[in-house]
Amino acid sequence: MTGAGDAVATVCIDCRYIGPRPSGIAEVVRGLVDHLPGLAPDLRFLLLRHPAHPGSLSDAPNVAEQVVAHPANGPATMWWLPRVADLTGVDLFHATFNTMPAGLAMPCVVTIHDIMRLTNPGWCRTGLRGAVEQGFYGHGLRRAIRSADAIAAISGATASAVAAFHPPAAARTAVTLSGVSARFRPGITEPARLAALGLTPGRPFVLTVGQDAPYKNHPGVMRAFAIAFGADPRIDLVIVQRRGRGSGALDRLARDLGIAGRVRFLPAVDTDALVMLYQAACVLLHPSFAEGFGNPVAEAMACGCPVVTSDTSAMPEVAGGAALLADPHDSASIADRLLAVMRDPALAAGMRAAGLVRVQSLQWRDFALANLAIYRRVLARGPARYFGQRFSRDHSVNVRT
Incomplete structure (x- = not known):
């Protein structure tokens, strides 16, 4: 584990948004996968992979991958991820899509893209399905804002929204400004x-x-x-x-x-x-x-x-x-x-x-570097300090915002 001599820390990144359907969150996760292994050769990375992704996510020597059949946005991820994914030996978990899984036995970094479901739910999906999503995602967002060891906000606007919603979270929040892929470039249209x-x-x-x-x-x-x-x-x-x-x-x-x-x-x-x-x-x-x-x-x-x-x-x-x-x-x-x-x-x-x-x-390499800085800060705290904090936070059931 981290802090024990020369042991190599393992960071698990949930990459299941990289799947059959393109999305903005998938682009963000791709920015991590493409750059972090090379930027941090002293760390090991475990990537949780969508079963529909064709082939491996990375060929870097310090990367291992694990296919998780359960959907990224589903009950198994929200409430019992450690039961459906083997997180043995993981020193830090990175939840990349707003919500924080329950029951993690290691520090957790959560990337928060926006908190509209908490502040302006009427701007999101409406109807019965919207109400279900509001309860589900709102639960995971509140847990992340309240309990994540660090919050990576993809813009200053998101960081400000998090701080306004729950001021104590501001001290744990850093801006990791998103990037844009080199695939987007000028050209002549046929x-x-x-x-x-x-x-x-x-x-x-x-x-x-x-x-x-x-x-x-x-x-x-x-x-x-x-x-x-x-x-x-x-x-x-x-x-x-x-x-x-x-x-x-x-x-x-x-x-x-x-x-x-x-x-x-x-x-x-x-x-x-x-x-x-x-x-x-x-x-x-x-x-x-x-x-x-x-x-x-x-x-x-x-x-x-x-x-x-x-x-x-x-x-x-x-x-x-x-x-x-x-x-x-x-x-x-x-x-x-x-x-x-x-x-x-x-x-x-x-x-x-x-x-x-x-x-x-707006470079993905800079985005990855900003996330790496968060990882190193959290890992440097050591497991002993972390477990005391986790116990107190997980049992603070009366936290309200």
Whole structure:
């Protein structure tokens, strides 16, 4: 164990979000897997792997992997992970997706992406399933905020939200700013590839990327587009979205706004297609009510696409002055920003250049280094101190925020 002479510490990272479906959290975990083994050759890493992942996650010599059949977001992970995964010899556990498993016999670092389910549950999934998810994820988030040995917040905005929700957690929270993959880069779009997605090559479009969830503000996207371009039939709106319960309402809104014939919904696409869409778009519109980080903002900038996004939460932090910001609740303000980009080629060119500079500061290697610094601080405390702290925290059942 850590602190016993020259023994090598083992860090377990839950990597099960790297699976068959792309997601922002999977990108974050990939940033750890790709860089940590090389940055810390003095540590061993145990990676918990999704059973559908093809092959190993890493070929580094200080990495071992273990397939865990149970889903990342399921009861087994939340309440009895040590029973379904062999954590023998693990000195530090890294829970990478907001919630902290119960019953861990070692220190735990939790990556918190956002805490909307605690602060603004109405922005997340609604209905019966939303209520179930609210109880489930809210439970795991509260445990993480209350009991994790360290919290890795993917943005300063998330760190501030955690501190506001539960002030004692601030001392255990560090910012590990997310990055953007080198796969997102400028390029020339092939017309045939756009046509294969059902788009008209050469026809200008505004792009929006995000899941079907209230916080993504897709009705606001449509209203702003209609204000800006309702009278200009030359411009389309392309929304890349895993369609869900709200999809019918968006279809009706498009008809009511008179833009139904110019709204193109695309299902979740692979990374190559997403890069192509960023490269081809005139502007990315991302007016979320809140984001833990906001991957599309960074991805679009990395592809040389101008960005219009919200003036709140993590989005100004991620944009770093390279985007135009608007109040996400003010469709007219969003429309003004869209028109500014579309009507002023010099402004758009300047935004493209500024975005490419900004993303140079959003490197996954730096993200991994920030997490490694957290690991070393927690490991340096030693097991004796840790177990005393764990006992007192796990039995503080009356903690409220």
